[in-house]
Amino acid sequence: xxxxxxxxxxAPVINLQDVCKVYDSGxxxxxxxxxxxxxxxxxxxxxxxxxxxxxxSTLMHIVGCLDVPSSGEYYLAGTPVSRMSAKELARIxxxxxxxxxQAYNLLPRASILRNVExxxxxxxxxxxxxxxxxxxxxxxxxxxxxxxxxxxxLSGGQRQRVAIARALVNRPSILLADEPTGxxxxxxxxxxxxxFDDLGAHxxxxxxxxxxxxxxxxxxxxxxxxxGLVANGAxxxxxxxxxxxx
Amino acid sequence: xxxxxxxxxxxxxxxxxKGRTILQTLGVILGVASLVAVxxxxxxxxxxxxxxxxxxxxxxxxxxxxxxxxxxxQTARQLASDGLTWGDVQAIxxxxxxxxxxxxxxxxxxxxxxxxxxKERTIHGATPDYQAVYKFFPARGRFLIDDDMASMAxxxxxxxxxxxxxxxxxxxxxxxxxxxxxxxxxxGVMRRKEFFFNEGDQNALEWMNRLTIVPITAMYARFTGDPxxxxxxxxxxxxxxxxxxxATLEIKKVLFRRHGGVEDFEVYNREExxxxxxSQGQVxxxxxxxxxxxxxxxxxxxxxxxxxxxxxxxxxxxxIRKALGARGFDVAVQxxxxxxxxxxxxxxxxxxxxMAFAGAITVLIGQPAVIxxxxxxxxxxxxxxxxxxxxxxxxxxxARLSPVEALRYE
Numbered sequence: 001x002x003x004x005x006x007x008x009x010x011a012p013v014i015n016l017q018d019v020c021k022v023y024d025s026g027x028x029x030x031x032x033x034x035x036x037x038x039x040x041x042x043x044x045x046x047x048x049x050x051x052x053x054x055x056x057s058t059l060m061h062i063v064g065c066l067d068v069p070s071s072g073e074y075y076l077a078g079t080p081v082s083r084m085s086a087k088e089l090a091r092i093x094x095x096x097x098x099x100x101x102q103a104y105n106l107l108p109r110a111s112i113l114r115n116v117e118x119x120x121x122x123x124x125x126x127x128x129x130x131x132x133x134x135x136x137x138x139x140x141x142x143x144x145x146x147x148x149x150x151x152x153x154l155s156g157g158q159r160q161r162v163a164i165a166r167a168l169v170n171r172p173s174i175l176l177a178d179e180p181t182g183x184x185x186x187x188x189x190x191x192x193x194x195x196f197d198d199l200g201a202h203x204x205x206x207x208x209x210x211x212x213x214x215x216x217x218x219x220x221x222x223x224x225x226x227x228g229l230v231a232n233g234a235x236x237x238x239x240x241x242x243x244x245x246x
Numbered sequence: 247x248x249x250x251x252x253x254x255x256x257x258x259x260x261x262x263x264k265g266r267t268i269l270q271t272l273g274v275i276l277g278v279a280s281l282v283a284v285x286x287x288x289x290x291x292x293x294x295x296x297x298x299x300x301x302x303x304x305x306x307x308x309x310x311x312x313x314x315x316x317x318x319x320q321t322a323r324q325l326a327s328d329g330l331t332w333g334d335v336q337a338i339x340x341x342x343x344x345x346x347x348x349x350x351x352x353x354x355x356x357x358x359x360x361x362x363x364x365k366e367r368t369i370h371g372a373t374p375d376y377q378a379v380y381k382f383f384p385a386r387g388r389f390l391i392d393d394d395m396a397s398m399a400x401x402x403x404x405x406x407x408x409x410x411x412x413x414x415x416x417x418x419x420x421x422x423x424x425x426x427x428x429x430x431x432x433x434g435v436m437r438r439k440e441f442f443f444n445e446g447d448q449n450a451l452e453w454m455n456r457l458t459i460v461p462i463t464a465m466y467a468r469f470t471g472d473p474x475x476x477x478x479x480x481x482x483x484x485x486x487x488x489x490x491x492x493a494t495l496e497i498k499k500v501l502f503r504r505h506g507g508v509e510d511f512e513v514y515n516r517e518e519x520x521x522x523x524x525s526q527g528q529v530x531x532x533x534x535x536x537x538x539x540x541x542x543x544x545x546x547x548x549x550x551x552x553x554x555x556x557x558x559x560x561x562x563x564x565x566i567r568k569a570l571g572a573r574g575f576d577v578a579v580q581x582x583x584x585x586x587x588x589x590x591x592x593x594x595x596x597x598x599x600x601m602a603f604a605g606a607i608t609v610l611i612g613q614p615a616v617i618x619x620x621x622x623x624x625x626x627x628x629x630x631x632x633x634x635x636x637x638x639x640x641x642x643x644x645a646r647l648s649p650v651e652a653l654r655y656e
């Protein structure tokens with residue numbers, strides 16, 4: 001009995017229907033998301049803004065298949081995610097999604113080349129091809145000659161670029177970035193964001209989680225989360241007009 | 247992720263945390279060393295025992311002994327049974343298919359007189375099969391032959407020491423020795439038998455060098471005059487070690503029948519005795535075995551604790567790996583590979599240490615040191631098993647971490 005009809009042509013790649021997430025920490029349940037309905041089309045660049053505790057990260061975790069909704073449904077490219085096994089979710093994270101974190105989240109003991117290889121290792125890409133693709137990905141972010149270095153030997157901006165190379169190396173369709181410039185100075189942050197602008201042009205679906213309106217301005221569409229609900233889905237004021245600071 | 251990748255990651259981790267690895271491996275090193283030493287020592291013991299038995303005719307030998315009946319009031323049947331006799335020997339020869347040699351022995355203490363000797367000694371009456379059964383052959387002259395049996399000949403064969411005792415440095419061949427006042431011609435002097443369990447021990451086979459052997463028929467005719475021709479014990483040699491058990495059963499059946507259902511005999515199988523002896527002489531082995539296993543358990547618990555402690559440092563790593571597509575299985579394999587790698591390093595270090603243990607102990611007890619391929623096998627199996635067993639809990643724990651919580655962990 002097929003519950004979900006095949007995705008119609010031009011359907012959104014991300015489709016959340018009344019998604020709730022409740023964290024049950026003892027007696028007091030925490031409602032992180034209270035019914036989010038959201039559609040994101042293929043190739044769209046979107047920013048999610050909102051204060052701390054508004055549910056931004058939870059939403060990103062669910063979209064990234066790191067977590068599953070407590071109720072509601074999440075269709076990823078038309079496929080309902082809630083009925084997937086942990087193994088299938090891992091496969092989706094590996095193949096379809098690239099993560100970029102505020103804290104870079106590189107493996108500290110592995111060379112940056114190996115860090116970039118990791119997603120391909122879990123995808124079962126053979127060694128030689130992996131090496132080539134990892135070097136190519138590092139070259140694209142301008143770090144080819146640093147391949148043997150450890151993350152601790154790089155600056156913050158360089159680390160974030162390694163993380164971007166790693167997120168893209170398996171050619172995912174969706175890129176999720178959680179405060180990607182949060183730990184960087186303004187200049188470096190701008191460079192990283194320019195990289196994102198490039199990516200949007202390359203057809204990736206990009207979702208940017210931030211509390212910084214200047215960062216959000218890089219996305220065509222901005223939604224604001226407040227207390228686990230979408231407050232507005234409006235497009236932001238143009239950044240040039242000096243949009244509201246977060 | 248392939249196993250090879252996990253090994254690479256584990257190697258990196260082990261190299262980065264040298265101090266931690268040394269702590270983790272210590273228990274495994276000692277445990278494996280103990281087990282390797284046990285292997286070597288018990289193997290040395292087994293070889294020694296086998297060598298001794300093969301000097302005495304190998305494992306194909308079955309010994310049949312008289313068993314005195316203990317009950318004070320005996321049944322008529324028990325009283326009617328004569329114990330082991332010449333007739334039993336013939337019956338075994340005839341009815342036990344696997345028996346190749348059957349040699350009965352009757353002993354009698356008699357005065358022995360020669361030009362330079364006069365003393366009571368135990369004289370052995372035997373048959374030509376004695377040679378095969380004890381792997382005991384003449385150095386000069388000959389052993390008893392069938393003609394000697396038939397004619398109840400007054401001939402005797404002397405062990406090397408006995409010949410020296412009776413005749414000093416003179417050649418005993420052809421000379422006469424008086425046994426119970428009957429003159430016996432010396433027809434053969436046996437080759438010396440020697441076996442030393444440990445260096446500096448006495449010759450465990452010296453009793454054979456001191457033997458004076460006469461035809462068992464002459465023994466009956468000249469000395470005992472026993473109409474029932476009783477014997478003290480019977481050695482039966484079978485064709486193959488594999489047939490020991492079957493032959494033992496057959497012998498019991500034949501004797502049971504001939505003794506009217508009275509079990510006044512015992513049948514010992516060499517192979518079984520060797521096994522029994524080994525299980526008795528294993529105090530050493532057991533001590534080391536227990537030490538080894540306890541060390542491995544302690545080492546394993548240390549490994550488990552350190553893995554669990556290091557898991558706290560690595561929760562974030564697990565989260566990252568899961569975000570990048572690692573399945574729980576991948577994470578578990580990675581942790582298991584790491585614990586097995588650590589214990590394997592312990593096993594590698596424990597192997598030479600165990601050989602040194604075994605070497606030191608064999609020097610102490612004066613046995614030749616033994617290094618066997620099984621030692622390497624023991625070390626590999628013990629260390630891998632320890633890593634697998636004690637790595638399992640941390641590995642499963644790591645695999646079950648939720649990606650979100652793992653990523654959030656500070």
